[in-house]
Amino acid sequence: MIAVKELTKKYGSTEVLHGLTFSVPDGQVTGFLGPNGSGKSSTMRCILGLDTIGKGEVTFNGKPLSSYRAQRPHIAGALLEPTWYMPSHSARAHIRSIAQAAGISQSRADECLELVGLADVQKRKIKKFSLGMKQRLGLAVALLGDPQHLILDEPVNGLDPEGVHWMRGLIRSSAAEGRAVLVSSHLLHEMELTADRLVVIGKGSLIGEYTMDEFLRTGAQPTIRMRVADPDSFVDATSRLDGVNLTRQTDGSLEFASEAPDLDRRLGELARDTGAVVLEMAPQRAGLEQKFLDATGQAVEYRTQDRRGQ
Ligand SMILES: Nc1ncnc2c1ncn2[C@@H]1O[C@H](COP(=O)(O)OP(=O)(O)OP(=O)(O)O)[C@@H](O)[C@H]1O
Structure with missing residues (x-):
């Protein structure tokens, strides 16, 4: 060692x-x-x-x-x-x-x-x-x-x-x-x-x-990405879930984040109860690159200028 x-x-x-x-x-x-x-x-x-x-x-x-x-x-x-x-x-x-x-x-x-x-x-x-x-x-x-x-x-x-x-x-x-x-x-x-x-x-x-x-x-909320056949009605149904944040993605998929460890089970049960046709359901985790940027953001000595000035 x-x-x-x-x-x-x-x-x-x-x-x-x-x-x-x-x-x-x-x-x-x-x-x-x-x-x-x-x-x-x-x-x-x-x-x-x-x-x-x-x-x-x-x-x-x-x-x-x-x-x-x-x-x-x-x-x-x-x-x-x-x-x-x-x-x-x-x-x-x-x-x-x-x-x-x-x-x-x-x-x-x-x-x-x-x-x-x-x-x-x-x-x-x-x-x-x-x-x-x-x-x-x-x-x-x-x-x-x-x-x-x-x-x-x-x-x-x-x-x-x-x-x-x-x-x-x-x-x-x-x-x-x-x-x-x-x-x-x-x-x-x-x-x-x-x-x-x-x-x-x-x-x-x-x-x-x-x-x-x-x-x-560290610091990441468990997140699940779903694609369902009729996203609008599934989004309505998810209002029944407490403590779950929903982000609609541009490709039509839905991203659910929650501190609760049983997010996958709750979403699965909701899909069953509402008869939603689930096309895809996958846990997401931040990659090392994002984690690295989060961890070292304050400690970067040489930062690239963003041309858009943002
Ligand atoms: N021989 C040297 N004389 C003076 N300063 C030095 C010397 N070598 C490194 N430094 C300085 O020490 C600091 C750390 O440099 P170092 O090369 O160890 O970083 P690094 O993490 O390996 O960088 P990189 O990822 O760019 O290779 C920098 O500010 C660098 O300018």
């Missing part, structure tokens, strides 16, 4: 992380979300000891990363941006030199290239690699030490749909094997499919730490 406690970070005299505390438990994927400039990359660099920390501490299984010395590649693997490489080196030369410096066997380096699907192009110069191939190579390097903790900054950047699908599988299986995985992404739908839990930050401060279900449920 990675534990981040009261982490502060300054660039010059400007403090950009203000006492962040959160954890990245084993066996789960923790998504790391925040608007642009909120401090995700800085936090990841501090966790890995690549940037100096102001106050606070970061521990891996209860100990600072610096105390692991030679075992370090087995404790933490990371894919950060930008990945350092020599353009004229082949993928194989690149990963083999890093493996050698870390005391890891050449055969493990080859195995990692295989794992990320680069075995066939291992002799090609990295300068000829696409962004997605460089991401795969960066991941191969992160996996070299078969680390217990994985830290991935925007890992699906530049990947095509097949690559995104593959990366999701790799992240999920890494956690399923017991690793603690911290992953940032701007692709919120992707995060919804990949992460078990979320750490959300804004302007260098923690907004919250949630399970994915908790985050998607």
Whole structure:
């Protein structure tokens, strides 16, 4: 487990992380979300000891990363941006030199290239690699030490749909094997499919730490969308229901929201009692994107101007 406690970070005299505390438990994927400039990359660099920390501490299984010395590649693997490489080196030369410096066997380096699907192009110069191939190579390097903790900054950047699908599988299986995985992404739908839990930050401060279900449920009224054959008469009948808010949608469907947990049963019984022909009935839940915008609305540093001035 990675534990981040009261982490502060300054660039010059400007403090950009203000006492962040959160954890990245084993066996789960923790998504790391925040608007642009909120401090995700800085936090990841501090966790890995690549940037100096102001106050606070970061521990891996209860100990600072610096105390692991030679075992370090087995404790933490990371894919950060930008990945350092020599353009004229082949993928194989690149990963083999890093493996050698870390005391890891050449055969493990080859195995990692295989794992990320680069075995066939291992002799090609990295300068000829696409962004997605460089991401795969960066991941191969992160996996070299078969680390217990994985830290991935925007890992699906530049990947095509097949690559995104593959990366999701790799992240999920890494956690399923017991690793603690911290992953940032701007692709919120992707995060919804990949992460078990979320750490959300804004302007260098923690907004919250949630399970994915908790985050998607918070603040939302249960809502059900219905399509019925004769919406007008069904709308009249719904005046019998207490505490239910109705919104008529432009496509003719009806959206019912209520704090009551038995909204689906009440609507179903009403349809039965009034003989309404139900064409569709489905619970709605706010997606991660809407939840993210709601949670971080006050903490956005760089906001797009709405051209309509609204
Ligand atoms: N090397 C640096 N020197 C000075 N300020 C920096 C440096 N790196 C980051 N910052 C500042 O620290 C703050 C956090 O930046 P950081 O890159 O960590 O955010 P982020 O959440 O990763 O952003 P994004 O989503 O856009 O990648 C920003 O205000 C940024 O301008």
